[in-house]
Amino acid sequence: MKKALSVIGALAMTTNAAFAAPVQITWWHGMGGANEQVINQVAEKFNAAQAACAITPVSKGTYEEALASGIAAFRSGEQPNILQVFDAGAATIISAKGATIPAEDLLSQNRHTLDRDAFIDGIRNFYADADGKFIGMPFNSSAPIMYINTDAFTKAGVTPPKTWEEFEAVAPKLKEAGYVPLAASQLTWMLFENFFSRNNIQMASNHNGYDSIEGTTLNATAPEMIAFWNKLKEWHTAGLFGFYGAGWADNQKPFEEGKVALWIGSSGSFGGLTKTATMPFSADFIPYVAAIGEGNKSSFIGGAALFAMSGKPEAENKCSADFFNFLTTTEIQTFYHQATGYVAITKAAYEASKAEGWYEKHPVAEVGIKQLLLPTGEWSKGYRLGFYPQIRAVEEREFNKIFSGETTVEDAFKAIETEGNELLAKFAKTAG
Amino acid sequence: MTDATQTASGPIRRWIARATARPEPAKRVQFDRPLLPWLFLAPQLAVIFVFFYWPSAQAISSSFYIEDPFGFGATFVGFDNYTDALGSAEYRHIAGFTAMFTVLVTAFSLGIGLLLAVKADQVIRARSTYRTALISVYAIAPPVAGLIGMMLFDQHIGPFVKLAAWFGLDMKVGLNYFDTAFAMILVSVWKQVPYNFIFILSGLQSIPQSVREAALIDCKNGARRFFTAILPLLAPTAFFLLIINITYALFDTFAVIDVMVKDKAANNPITLVYKVYLDGFRGNDIGGSSAQSVILMLVVLVLTLVQFRWLERRVHYG
Numbered sequence: 195m196k197k198a199l200s201v202i203g204a205l206a207m208t209t210n211a212a213f214a215a216p217v218q219i220t221w222w223h224g225m226g227g228a229n230e231q232v233i234n235q236v237a238e239k240f241n242a243a244q245a246a247c248a249i250t251p252v253s254k255g256t257y258e259e260a261l262a263s264g265i266a267a268f269r270s271g272e273q274p275n276i277l278q279v280f281d282a283g284a285a286t287i288i289s290a291k292g293a294t295i296p297a298e299d300l301l302s303q304n305r306h307t308l309d310r311d312a313f314i315d316g317i318r319n320f321y322a323d324a325d326g327k328f329i330g331m332p333f334n335s336s337a338p339i340m341y342i343n344t345d346a347f348t349k350a351g352v353t354p355p356k357t358w359e360e361f362e363a364v365a366p367k368l369k370e371a372g373y374v375p376l377a378a379s380q381l382t383w384m385l386f387e388n389f390f391s392r393n394n395i396q397m398a399s400n401h402n403g404y405d406s407i408e409g410t411t412l413n414a415t416a417p418e419m420i421a422f423w424n425k426l427k428e429w430h431t432a433g434l435f436g437f438y439g440a441g442w443a444d445n446q447k448p449f450e451e452g453k454v455a456l457w458i459g460s461s462g463s464f465g466g467l468t469k470t471a472t473m474p475f476s477a478d479f480i481p482y483v484a485a486i487g488e489g490n491k492s493s494f495i496g497g498a499a500l501f502a503m504s505g506k507p508e509a510e511n512k513c514s515a516d517f518f519n520f521l522t523t524t525e526i527q528t529f530y531h532q533a534t535g536y537v538a539i540t541k542a543a544y545e546a547s548k549a550e551g552w553y554e555k556h557p558v559a560e561v562g563i564k565q566l567l568l569p570t571g572e573w574s575k576g577y578r579l580g581f582y583p584q585i586r587a588v589e590e591r592e593f594n595k596i597f598s599g600e601t602t603v604e605d606a607f608k609a610i611e612t613e614g615n616e617l618l619a620k621f622a623k624t625a626g
Numbered sequence: 627m628t629d630a631t632q633t634a635s636g637p638i639r640r641w642i643a644r645a646t647a648r649p650e651p652a653k654r655v656q657f658d659r660p661l662l663p664w665l666f667l668a669p670q671l672a673v674i675f676v677f678f679y680w681p682s683a684q685a686i687s688s689s690f691y692i693e694d695p696f697g698f699g700a701t702f703v704g705f706d707n708y709t710d711a712l713g714s715a716e717y718r719h720i721a722g723f724t725a726m727f728t729v730l731v732t733a734f735s736l737g738i739g740l741l742l743a744v745k746a747d748q749v750i751r752a753r754s755t756y757r758t759a760l761i762s763v764y765a766i767a768p769p770v771a772g773l774i775g776m777m778l779f780d781q782h783i784g785p786f787v788k789l790a791a792w793f794g795l796d797m798k799v800g801l802n803y804f805d806t807a808f809a810m811i812l813v814s815v816w817k818q819v820p821y822n823f824i825f826i827l828s829g830l831q832s833i834p835q836s837v838r839e840a841a842l843i844d845c846k847n848g849a850r851r852f853f854t855a856i857l858p859l860l861a862p863t864a865f866f867l868l869i870i871n872i873t874y875a876l877f878d879t880f881a882v883i884d885v886m887v888k889d890k891a892a893n894n895p896i897t898l899v900y901k902v903y904l905d906g907f908r909g910n911d912i913g914g915s916s917a918q919s920v921i922l923m924l925v926v927l928v929l930t931l932v933q934f935r936w937l938e939r940r941v942h943y944g
Contacts, residue, residue: 584904590892620914
């Protein structure tokens with residue numbers, strides 16, 4: 195079927211002059227459910243807005259599956275024009291020079307301009323190279339934020355914490371009021387990676403990995419990190435922090451059921467929570483450690499970016515460029531932001547949503563953007579670490595062990611650092 | 627060939643027959659054109675080559691390289707990928723779990739299958755209802771079985787967890803290593819029992835009535851009769867099932883595990899096959915994951931050899 199389609203496509207190309215059939219491009223992504231529908235709508239809008247190009251989005255399952263399919267397809271020369279790659283996979287695709295055309299080059303080659311300053315600060319660096327050139331086109335971005343069960347706080351008579359010190363002070367009262375004070379999904383993203391960014395601590399050598407793949411090492415055993423996790427472990431023992439395993443939903447569910455007072459989730463969880471939460475809720479930034487004195491910096495972005503794969507004909511690349519340009523328009527950004535709950539990635543889209551009064555109706559939708567707009571610390575721009583999905587798997591394993599009592603915080607982070615560094619060294623070899 | 631030509635139908639077969647047949651020398655099947663047997667074998671060989679030998683050769687060759695996922699550069703590293711895997715405490719830990727998992731799943735699914743089959747064989751009233759009820763589980767696809775298992779063991783709503791809580795046990799599947807292992811083994815066994823049941827039951831039914839009656843005259847003790855007369859006659863079936871069950875536990879439980887760990891393995895038990903998947907497809911480490919799959923291939927090879935060399939000698943094919 196695919197073959198047949200591409201034959202038809204090729205035939206169409208040869209008779210291009212006569213019929214002016216649109217150039218077909220494909221877009222592989224890792225979104226499902228409601229978010230996949232929104233992607234289809236974005237594609238339809240693009241196809242309707244102009245006649246030269248037609249884009250076809252294809253869902254490849256999860257983020258990991260999309261990356262794996264993209265890689266397999268590239269190796270057999272069947273790659274799509276555009277591939278969506280998630281935050282942890284960024285190093286894999288960016289380090290493979292020649293697999294992609296840097297988004298900024300693609301745009302300028304096709305006479306579009308990209309204004310880096312139009313993007314929200316926290317988003318600008320993550321998928322860019324050390325000089326700030328956009329390699330991937332930021333697309334769906336999210337920030338980890340703290341959701342607040344407002345009933346719990348009224349009942350306990352306390353105010354939601356801004357710092358971890360404040361949390362420690364109010365947590366016993368929340369517990370007395372009958373709540374589990376805190377839960378969090380995906381600790382790797384929330385309380386490991388973003389602990390570095392929010393508190394402005396170096397995550398890895400070589401400027402968090404941006405400067406070079408060679409010799410990059412992980413700074414997992416930072417004393418601030420160890421101290422914070424020891425606290426977390428203490429809170430867990432005291433019943434102030436509920437941990438329900440590495441699965442995302444297992445930790446979200448008790449919050450939805452109103453048993454948990456604070457839950458750290460994604461800004462993108464907002465859409466789903468409005469449907470599933472059994473109690474009123476609000477949101478705020480992830481707390482930081484006041485004692486470190488660097489706190490309240492912007493967080494790393496989560497989510498994914500779009501990459502233009504190389505090895506495609508010029509005409510198709512032009513269409514990819516047109517599509518990237520189309521995505522940055524305020525109209526599309528505003529639509530996508532409001533339809534999905536992902537943060538707006540351009541300042542203009544943020545302003546437009548503000549002007550519309552969107553955040554008055556949905557104040558939670560603004561929290562993620564505000565957190566990304568916070569002052570960027572030296573170490574909160576992002577990280578570029580090879581084999582990071584595997585390093586995350588090591589983190590998940592050790593975190594589970596900490597809370598099941600199989601290991602100590604010190605040993606767990608030592609293991610993460612040792613195994614992480616082995617993986618980083620191995621990645622450096624693949625690129626060599 | 628004689629048989630084939632006599633029962634042949636359809637123009638192609640007739641054409642082949644005409645092209646190849648000669649007055650028969652009788653008895654042994656003979657091909658007098660040397661190419662012909664290869665021609666018949668070709669489709670099967672092509673399938674084996676494309677789906678087994680070729681990927682295996684690829685896996686072996688890439689296991690000696692560390693490769694950039696996109697295939698731009700590959701560095702020859704000799705046996706590094708193997709020593710990395712075998713030298714890692716994590717890998718050995720998973721190998722240990724896999725061995726234990728395989729032994730337990732095989733033993734329990736064979737044991738329970740045997741017990742149910744022997745009992746169902748004795749049922750006279752409504753026997754087909756019993757059998758259908760026991761077999762029907764086999765129709766459930768492994769991912770679905772995993773999903774059902776996950777629901778039964780869900781931390782927040784799982785009925786099995788509530789049952790355990792009733793006995794004062796705090797089950798945390800996905801968090802506690804042993805609870806998760808228990809749930810995985812239970813679901814895997816549950817999924818495989820009907821398969822064993824079908825084979826053992828048909829094995830039991832093929833034991834001639836005369837043998838059973840003769841045994842009955844010789845010995846009154848039912849259990850002893852079972853172990854001395856029935857079980858040896860079941861041996862060919864049991865041997866076949868043993869191999870199938872070991873392969874099931876090693877490879878086919880993948881979907882059950884995948885669903886139960888919700889694609890975040892963390893510190894939960896996983897098997898070696900799942901590790902190959904995690905490193906290769908999730909971690910994009912092609913060299914390392916190839917080395918692991920070659921190791922697994924060798925393990926299966928050795929196991930199969932051992933089974934055929936040692937065990938099969940003791941099997942009596944009627």
